[in-house]
Amino acid sequence: MHRSSWMFLALAVCLALVAGCAAPVGAPTTGVETEETAAPAEVATGDEVVIRLSTTSEPTTLDPNLAEDYYSITPVEQMFLGLTNINNETAEIEPELAESWETSEDGLTWTFNLRDDVLWSDGQPVTAQDVVYSVKRAIMPETASPYAYVLYIIKNASAINQTAVPTDTYAIDTLGVEAVDEHTVQFTLEAPASYFLSISSMWTLRPVPSWTIEEFGDAWTDPANIVVNGAYKVTEWNPGESLTFVKNDSYVNAADVQIERVELAVITDQNTEVALYESGELDVAGEGAGSLPVEEVTRIREDATLGAELHEGPRASTTYVGFTMTKAPFDNVLVRKAFSAAIDRETMVRDVVGSGVPATQFAPPGIFGAPDPEIGIGFDAAQAQAWLAEAGYPDGAGFPTVTYRYFANTLEEALAQALQAMWKETLNVDVQIEAQEFPVFLAGLKNDVPLEQMPEMWRLGWGADYPDENNWVYEVFHCTDSSNYPRATCTEADELAKQAALEPDQAVRKELYAQVETLMFQEEVRVAPYYHRGYTILTKPYVQRAYPTFAPVNWDTWRIER
Amino acid sequence: MIRVIIRRLLWFIPVFFLVTGITFVTMHALPGGPFDSDKTPPALVRQMEATFGLRQPLYKQYTIWLGNVLQLKFGPSLAARGKPVESFLLPGLAVSAQLGAFALLFALAIGLPAGILAALKRGQWQDRLAMLISILGVSVPAIVLGPVLYWLFGLHLGWLPVAKWADPSDGLWPYISHAILPAVTLGAGLSAIVARLTRASLLQVLYEDYIRTARAKGLAERVVTIRHALRNSLIPVVTYLGPLAAGVLTGSLIVEQIFAIPGMGRYFVSSISNRDYPMVMAVVVLYAFIIVMVNLLVDILYVFIDPRIENT
Numbered sequence: 001m002h003r004s005s006w007m008f009l010a011l012a013v014c015l016a017l018v019a020g021c022a023a024p025v026g027a028p029t030t031g032v033e034t035e036e037t038a039a040p041a042e043v044a045t046g047d048e049v050v051i052r053l054s055t056t057s058e059p060t061t062l063d064p065n066l067a068e069d070y071y072s073i074t075p076v077e078q079m080f081l082g083l084t085n086i087n088n089e090t091a092e093i094e095p096e097l098a099e100s101w102e103t104s105e106d107g108l109t110w111t112f113n114l115r116d117d118v119l120w121s122d123g124q125p126v127t128a129q130d131v132v133y134s135v136k137r138a139i140m141p142e143t144a145s146p147y148a149y150v151l152y153i154i155k156n157a158s159a160i161n162q163t164a165v166p167t168d169t170y171a172i173d174t175l176g177v178e179a180v181d182e183h184t185v186q187f188t189l190e191a192p193a194s195y196f197l198s199i200s201s202m203w204t205l206r207p208v209p210s211w212t213i214e215e216f217g218d219a220w221t222d223p224a225n226i227v228v229n230g231a232y233k234v235t236e237w238n239p240g241e242s243l244t245f246v247k248n249d250s251y252v253n254a255a256d257v258q259i260e261r262v263e264l265a266v267i268t269d270q271n272t273e274v275a276l277y278e279s280g281e282l283d284v285a286g287e288g289a290g291s292l293p294v295e296e297v298t299r300i301r302e303d304a305t306l307g308a309e310l311h312e313g314p315r316a317s318t319t320y321v322g323f324t325m326t327k328a329p330f331d332n333v334l335v336r337k338a339f340s341a342a343i344d345r346e347t348m349v350r351d352v353v354g355s356g357v358p359a360t361q362f363a364p365p366g367i368f369g370a371p372d373p374e375i376g377i378g379f380d381a382a383q384a385q386a387w388l389a390e391a392g393y394p395d396g397a398g399f400p401t402v403t404y405r406y407f408a409n410t411l412e413e414a415l416a417q418a419l420q421a422m423w424k425e426t427l428n429v430d431v432q433i434e435a436q437e438f439p440v441f442l443a444g445l446k447n448d449v450p451l452e453q454m455p456e457m458w459r460l461g462w463g464a465d466y467p468d469e470n471n472w473v474y475e476v477f478h479c480t481d482s483s484n485y486p487r488a489t490c491t492e493a494d495e496l497a498k499q500a501a502l503e504p505d506q507a508v509r510k511e512l513y514a515q516v517e518t519l520m521f522q523e524e525v526r527v528a529p530y531y532h533r534g535y536t537i538l539t540k541p542y543v544q545r546a547y548p549t550f551a552p553v554n555w556d557t558w559r560i561e562r
Numbered sequence: 563m564i565r566v567i568i569r570r571l572l573w574f575i576p577v578f579f580l581v582t583g584i585t586f587v588t589m590h591a592l593p594g595g596p597f598d599s600d601k602t603p604p605a606l607v608r609q610m611e612a613t614f615g616l617r618q619p620l621y622k623q624y625t626i627w628l629g630n631v632l633q634l635k636f637g638p639s640l641a642a643r644g645k646p647v648e649s650f651l652l653p654g655l656a657v658s659a660q661l662g663a664f665a666l667l668f669a670l671a672i673g674l675p676a677g678i679l680a681a682l683k684r685g686q687w688q689d690r691l692a693m694l695i696s697i698l699g700v701s702v703p704a705i706v707l708g709p710v711l712y713w714l715f716g717l718h719l720g721w722l723p724v725a726k727w728a729d730p731s732d733g734l735w736p737y738i739s740h741a742i743l744p745a746v747t748l749g750a751g752l753s754a755i756v757a758r759l760t761r762a763s764l765l766q767v768l769y770e771d772y773i774r775t776a777r778a779k780g781l782a783e784r785v786v787t788i789r790h791a792l793r794n795s796l797i798p799v800v801t802y803l804g805p806l807a808a809g810v811l812t813g814s815l816i817v818e819q820i821f822a823i824p825g826m827g828r829y830f831v832s833s834i835s836n837r838d839y840p841m842v843m844a845v846v847v848l849y850a851f852i853i854v855m856v857n858l859l860v861d862i863l864y865v866f867i868d869p870r871i872e873n874t
Contacts, residue, residue: 061643068599144610146602162605164612218644239650240824241727265726267822271709272725276822279717279724439594439837446604460600483600 107192294354369469396428654826677760
């Protein structure tokens, strides 16, 4: 045939295909009348209890020693048992792998007594040596664990972890952890630390199977190789698409686990996530680290069906406006106070974010040591103006144009614009807002960046690693022992924070932390916290589950009741 | 012909060095690294960078990377700890290529006939309608069109799945039905471009002397249009479509995100903000290779379309 005839034929075929596609014959319909809800799609094959969840980002790793972000920590939590667990309903720390624990008189030695009936999924018993192996692995510099720093309270951990290999060497056996016998682990700490109990629930030090790691190296977490001791095991991972978890029959409490299979789909777009929930293809939506976009939340709240399925509550995460305390005019505490008091927190939460709780202090209630009721500076326009006038800028006269820098994403942009408008309206000052890509933004705030290049104000936040004030005021703001982005000089607040870390009496610690928070955020105003993040999760009515504030979820406690 | 193909493939070598060299230097010049976070202490970050060889001099890192690439090893992803980059990229490419192929098919199936019709019925209502629709296709962005389509056809009417991707092994209808909405979203803009290009180019050819001659010779209008005019007017369309196809085949971030399709589009963007150097390099090499291949394909197509064009 002539070349042109090939063209015509190809065209005809295309047209036929399109025509065929446009009129689907026998297309499955779900009998939808309204646009709100579709009939739930069939879920189980046979009698298997399945739940379909989603994640906005793929886990970066399933290795407990390497997990860093929320999306990796959640699957790790289901597959690997910790020494202790944070109960999803009561937020109490309860035994998991460890049945009991004791602390020595001087607070330097912690002994954990492990259960003797826990097995790995390949039949091996879980022993104290597995715990020791994991802690050592997390600390070894070659592992490059991003969370190693939470273990620095263990004797010699910091020194070993920061050894410049291969030029320098270290002796891993000097690390303050040892297996006294098959089922007893002993930790020796650098200093007394009551918050170590919280740390014992974290994923970074959960026991890992040494033999599997030695055999497969980096590929040990592949579904074909992985060995777990938790309630679930990953059986399939389609990159960028989905992960499948199946109930681990060797799990010590397997009899109590109802859900046998978990399908975790990777859905990046939150609007699509909600649409899939509405079409009945997902059982839970909105469980990402953030919350659903404000437009969606507003629509959902007003919807009769969806509104009833929406669950809201606080998360252990706070957003704040940071001040560069060494840069004029923010070297004047009155200016900082004025700017903090000018932020209308209620409006931010209700209209800009759509979820969460207004904040005036740093750690939200629920974190051990957080002042309750909240202290700090709230929205007070008159007071803000008074403070600014007292600082020498009545009604904003003579106030230089300053910069507020944030990292680029939709929510942050809305927050920045709202802040800019609020400061203009209440204080009559001009603030320029500047967005940067996150890595650039972070690099630009470091302590060695020259003052001229630092913005006067910037946006940061903090999410709990473990539920104790030590992780908040000490590890984020201490003048010498943290990144100290505000560049604060050392005051009594830092002394007290350090003291509270070492104090064994929990009641005394609470009092100390109340003082620290008051000093740092009400008196010195190092930063201006303005909201605690909240969660907005849609759950189908047939799923019974808890909504933890900061602990990772425990799928094994969920129930499906139809 | 064979000589042409070989020469074109050899061109890939200098392109490779130029593109990867520039990308490598630029990426490392960007502030921030793959392990930076507000939680990890700086000393630990430096330690992690050293473990992955990121504190060596740039030329050394590049040569090491080059050595690995020649063995077809693109290195471990820094964002997804330890997993080789190919294990993400290749499955993602396969899916993106399928989606892109569907989108191109749609674009040609709608765009070509629309453009031809518009040119033949120039000035009449068919022309105006076709061009109006094509303007809409170009101006309505994917981020609007996608959700509107899945709301209408997925949630409201329930004819098609809302999102996600199906494999041919799941059945022919599931495979096609999952591909329709994303293909239309991706192809809408493309079809508009194809329509306008075809129309403009065909109009130009239709007024050429040799077309008048053909008509004068008494040939049927359909033969004149399709066999003579259309073929010669396809040169600009094919030229433009070539690199466009390369872009579409390697994934569209927005459409893939909206429809939760596991393509490779997001690696283009996420790898940069993650400072995942091995991933960035792999993505860049892949893209350059595809562009070179597509341009070669376009040149081969030229020979079939217009014998006047000589490839030397």
